[in-house]
Structures are given as structure tokens and as C-alpha cells.
Amino acid sequence: MRYRGRFAPSPTGPLHFGSLVAALGSYLDARTHGGEWLVRIEDVDMPRTVRGAADGILRTLEALGFEWDGEVVAQSRRLDLYHGALVHLQLEGDVYPCSCTRSEIAAATQRIAVDGGLLYPGTCRGGLADGMAARAWRLRVPDHELSFVDRIQGEVRQNLERDVGDFVLLRADGQYAYQLAVVVDDALQGVNAVVRGVDLLDSTARQLWLQQRLGVPSPSYAHLPVVVNAAGEKLSKQTKAAAVDAAGGSEVLAAALRFLGHPVPPEVGALPVADFWRWAVSAWSIERVPAVRGIFPGGGAL
Ligand code: GLU
Numbered sequence: 001m002r003y004r005g006r007f008a009p010s011p012t013g014p015l016h017f018g019s020l021v022a023a024l025g026s027y028l029d030a031r032t033h034g035g036e037w038l039v040r041i042e043d044v045d046m047p048r049t050v051r052g053a054a055d056g057i058l059r060t061l062e063a064l065g066f067e068w069d070g071e072v073v074a075q076s077r078r079l080d081l082y083h084g085a086l087v088h089l090q091l092e093g094d095v096y097p098c099s100c101t102r103s104e105i106a107a108a109t110q111r112i113a114v115d116g117g118l119l120y121p122g123t124c125r126g127g128l129a130d131g132m133a134a135r136a137w138r139l140r141v142p143d144h145e146l147s148f149v150d151r152i153q154g155e156v157r158q159n160l161e162r163d164v165g166d167f168v169l170l171r172a173d174g175q176y177a178y179q180l181a182v183v184v185d186d187a188l189q190g191v192n193a194v195v196r197g198v199d200l201l202d203s204t205a206r207q208l209w210l211q212q213r214l215g216v217p218s219p220s221y222a223h224l225p226v227v228v229n230a231a232g233e234k235l236s237k238q239t240k241a242a243a244v245d246a247a248g249g250s251e252v253l254a255a256a257l258r259f260l261g262h263p264v265p266p267e268v269g270a271l272p273v274a275d276f277w278r279w280a281v282s283a284w285s286i287e288r289v290p291a292v293r294g295i296f297p298g299g300g301a302l
Pocket of ligand 1: 009
């Protein structure tokens, strides 16, 4: 089967160095496998989406010489597909309506899930209490370990019941959750190799479970280390990650490739971007990528 990878940025701001690392890692992995590389705009979370950010990200990628295959798709135009998947799960009895508000959940549990939020205590699992209306739809999760072998991070195990709880697929504000959208899109687009930041490692078991319930194949996964600041926090808009300046050309690309454990001679950073990519495709080896979660540039690994 032909390798098909993807880069799936959320348009919440300009492309920053952390997303460039994910773009470069997934791109080189696709190209060295002679595969295809898709770009998908993950704007399913509309309240977080910043107008114009997707265009800015695409222009930066283009200026840096990334060449994607096929049309760029945007999740905001695929809501009917997520609806179809949810209806399938409803018919199978895999999801249930939930009336709980955040404060009701907080009053019912103190258990913390892997993502730092409250672990849903299962209040509505057996049905809505009399007179209560559905706010959200949750997926029932199993009480056994799911495991997979990540191409970089090695074996990963997670018990969804213990570590995550029944999670939301359709939110109280009417938005589909990232977990549902990403699984539907990867499956419908035929993506069979996911290379992305390690901040999504803890989401992968949820995605594997959804793939099982929807009866679609699971791609392979490779989770790249992410850029952290000196305090060990992931660089994001909140931590003021700087936007990538495409005028930096190969120098910026070389910095991202060095971050992923590849020695890049200084003269490669001075090449035109097309020549950088020719060099990088011949140099790329996923075995060189450090099997760690976070790297502070110029400092240590976490
Ligand atoms: N949209 C996600 C992000 O920007 C990436 C999702 C994925 O690669 O699965 O963090």
C-alpha cells in the first residue's frame, strides 16, 4: 500500500517553530517513502480558529518549498462527514447523550485525566436522569489496555477507562471534537502514516479506539519531540512561540532538521530551498530522531 502522510495544523496563529518541526518530519518521512503528503486545516474548533491564519500557514509552507499532494481540505467544510460518523456510533450504541455541566462533573469527581482535565465519572452512562436534556455526546471507553508501537517513542499503553474516561465527540456548544474529526479525516483521506508532535501521544489510544468502533484501519504513528522552553513547557501561542519567518529559507529548515537529531552542515543552510530538500531527503532517517518528549533548543531533553 502506498505511503500517505499528512500535516494537520490548527489555524490558531502563524506557523511557529514547533509546527514547522512537525511539518518537516512528516514531509521528509513521506518523501523518503516515495509517498504522498497531504495538508489538512484542522479548524473544527471554530471558536479557537483565527481568521486568515490558515492562509498564512499555507503561504509560509509554500515559501519554504513544501509541496503537498492534492487539495488542501478544511475540517469546517466536512461537518456532514463527522455527523455521519456520529450517527453510525449512535446506531451501534457506542455513544450516549450526557447532560452534565462542568461544575456537575467537578462536584462528582476529583480524578484527573491524562490531559489534565477532570476524568468523567460516567454519570450519564446508564441513561439521562429524568427531565435532563443532552448537552454533549460521549463515547464509551473500554476498561482494558490499548497498546501500539510508536515508530519513535516505542511501545505505548493506555487504559482509557482509567486514564481518560468516556470522552466527548459532540460538544455542548455544537462543535465536533478534534478526536472524532481527526479519525474520520485520516480514514477517509486514506492516511496510513501519522507523524506529529508528541503532545498528541496521549490522544492516540482514543483515536485507536474510535477507529475500532468505526471499523476503519489504524495508521502507523510516529511522535516527534516537541520544542519546550527552559521551564519544560510546550511552545505555543500561550508561551509566545515566535512565528517562523519564511525569509529565513533553508536556515530555518536546517534548524528544524537539527532539532530532530540530524547533523546539518552550515553550508546546507545556505542553499536555495529546493536544494535543501534534495539534501534533506537523502539525509533523513527516523532512527536519528530522539525518543524523548521535549527538547529545549540548546539545552537538554525531557
Ligand atoms: N491539529 C493538531 C495540532 O495542530 C494536529 C493533529 C494531528 O496531527 O493529529 O496540534
